[in-house]
Amino acid sequence: MHSIDSSSVQDYVKTIYGFTEWQETPITASQLAVRLAVANSSVTGMVAKLVELGLARHEKYGPITLTPAGLALGLAMVRRHRLIETFLVDHLGYSWDEVHDEAELLEHSVSDTFIERLDRKLGHPVRDPHGDPIPTPNGLISRPDAVRLDSLDDGHRARVARISDDNPAVLKFLAGHAVGLDTPLLVSGRGPFGALLTVAVGDGPGSATLQLGGELVAALWVESLGTHEGCTVATV
Amino acid sequence: MHSIDSSSVQDYVKTIYGFTEWQETPITASQLAVRLAVANSSVTGMVAKLVELGLARHEKYGPITLTPAGLALGLAMVRRHRLIETFLVDHLGYSWDEVHDEAELLEHSVSDTFIERLDRKLGHPVRDPHGDPIPTPNGLISRPDAVRLDSLDDGHRARVARISDDNPAVLKFLAGHAVGLDTPLLVSGRGPFGALLTVAVGDGPGSATLQLGGELVAALWVESLGTHEGCTVATV
DNA sequence: GCGTATGTTTAGGTATGCCGAAATACTCCT
DNA sequence: AGGAGTATTTCGGCATACCTAAACATACGC
Ligand SMILES: [Mn+2]
Ligand SMILES: [Mn+2]
Ligand SMILES: [Mn+2]
Ligand SMILES: [Mn+2]
Numbered sequence: 094m095h096s097i098d099s100s101s102v103q104d105y106v107k108t109i110y111g112f113t114e115w116q117e118t119p120i121t122a123s124q125l126a127v128r129l130a131v132a133n134s135s136v137t138g139m140v141a142k143l144v145e146l147g148l149a150r151h152e153k154y155g156p157i158t159l160t161p162a163g164l165a166l167g168l169a170m171v172r173r174h175r176l177i178e179t180f181l182v183d184h185l186g187y188s189w190d191e192v193h194d195e196a197e198l199l200e201h202s203v204s205d206t207f208i209e210r211l212d213r214k215l216g217h218p219v220r221d222p223h224g225d226p227i228p229t230p231n232g233l234i235s236r237p238d239a240v241r242l243d244s245l246d247d248g249h250r251a252r253v254a255r256i257s258d259d260n261p262a263v264l265k266f267l268a269g270h271a272v273g274l275d276t277p278l279l280v281s282g283r284g285p286f287g288a289l290l291t292v293a294v295g296d297g298p299g300s301a302t303l304q305l306g307g308e309l310v311a312a313l314w315v316e317s318l319g320t321h322e323g324c325t326v327a328t329v
Numbered sequence: 330m331h332s333i334d335s336s337s338v339q340d341y342v343k344t345i346y347g348f349t350e351w352q353e354t355p356i357t358a359s360q361l362a363v364r365l366a367v368a369n370s371s372v373t374g375m376v377a378k379l380v381e382l383g384l385a386r387h388e389k390y391g392p393i394t395l396t397p398a399g400l401a402l403g404l405a406m407v408r409r410h411r412l413i414e415t416f417l418v419d420h421l422g423y424s425w426d427e428v429h430d431e432a433e434l435l436e437h438s439v440s441d442t443f444i445e446r447l448d449r450k451l452g453h454p455v456r457d458p459h460g461d462p463i464p465t466p467n468g469l470i471s472r473p474d475a476v477r478l479d480s481l482d483d484g485h486r487a488r489v490a491r492i493s494d495d496n497p498a499v500l501k502f503l504a505g506h507a508v509g510l511d512t513p514l515l516v517s518g519r520g521p522f523g524a525l526l527t528v529a530v531g532d533g534p535g536s537a538t539l540q541l542g543g544e545l546v547a548a549l550w551v552e553s554l555g556t557h558e559g560c561t562v563a564t565v
Numbered sequence: 566g567c568g569t570a571t572g573t574t575t576a577g578g579t580a581t582g583c584c585g586a587a588a589t590a591c592t593c594c595t
Numbered sequence: 596a597g598g599a600g601t602a603t604t605t606c607g608g609c610a611t612a613c614c615t616a617a618a619c620a621t622a623c624g625c
Contacts, residue, residue, distance in 0.1 A: 185446040202438040210421040
């Protein structure tokens, strides 16, 4: 029979879980296909297998959700992925835009023992290099209460809490402009139709100004620090 | 077409290489099947693929040897395997009997970048936890001039240079009796037909005596230190 | 309500890597 | 040289996880 330690099964479940981590609505077959870079028909087949395995629920033509067992597996895989990323950055000198692909493969090959010993060596980190929370061995996870950067009004200060690691180029760009985890930002204005967001980076006197396009804005999640007096900027 | 980064191809090539590392004669199909725990017919098929890939030479019904390209791949895999084992012991607190299986999977999932950064972090080790030499990135390897323990005459002193990691139970037993890499041994006698070897462990005054059976003796490779005066024991 | 666009599933097929059973070659002993 | 026994290969099949093309459902606009 099928088995829970096929890397395909693991990636499917992890992706289904990941879709709802920073958003509400469950994933559909075609969205899953895009994220996994496989054909729609492959998803149909694999999801049927997940249902057989008791990992997912799926009514024909409906969205795909995880059962408790599937959620547990998804969280376990996310834990693996994020601990490995943390190790690569903290101990092997990787930059945060290099770690995702490496972790994507390694997560399937390490043992539970490896993960727990790694966790110990890393000092039980609570978030990965991109700010994503690391579940406990029992599957407990605490989402930082961050919001997307573009949900902030102009004049708001915020601290970067999480950057989506979907696109390495985005990560590279941000790092190149001194934007990282916990970097303070000030939303100073936006272009027409909210297309471009202008932010000041840092809180010191020599803070640079950045124009962030759609994909960059969508990748940045921040913890709001309220309005900084004297820095308010009129909303357009 | 076929590809060099299938984990099966890598394991086959690594195993073919490994067979001649501490011994002369090339491997045969059925020996390869035993080592890989697959059926003989699987070996026939896979070896044909290796030949197609330019990694191995094989005449029907003959032994299997590596081409230069195959040797390079074998050495690269051995390098990966041994660096990973070293990391597990040095940084994650694994014991030397636990690392083999973990490395057997990990070796296929890490990138070249990972391996070189790991090598750097480990300080460019020259041997793994079992005393096996670690090839350089260019495939250079220097075999320690060790001999099998049972090739020593009684009364000889020696230092453990390498222990075969084929059998975790052997490793566990030896560690439990204070035998590790570089442990000094004194061959003090042997049973009838050379079946059992008696060795004194350590060189201090409180050295324990061990009776080593066939598998243990075969697993131990030592560097001879010549005969220690005053400790010579008559050969039976 | 009806048709069409979109999303999803079905059907048929490919590649990889394994298996057991049957056929075939080699080896060694007499 | 012949035959027995062993090693190896061939053959047909299976499981996994993909694919494309075609069939089919659903949802939406008119
Ligand atoms: Mn993955
Ligand atoms: Mn991450
Ligand atoms: Mn392996
Ligand atoms: Mn080893």
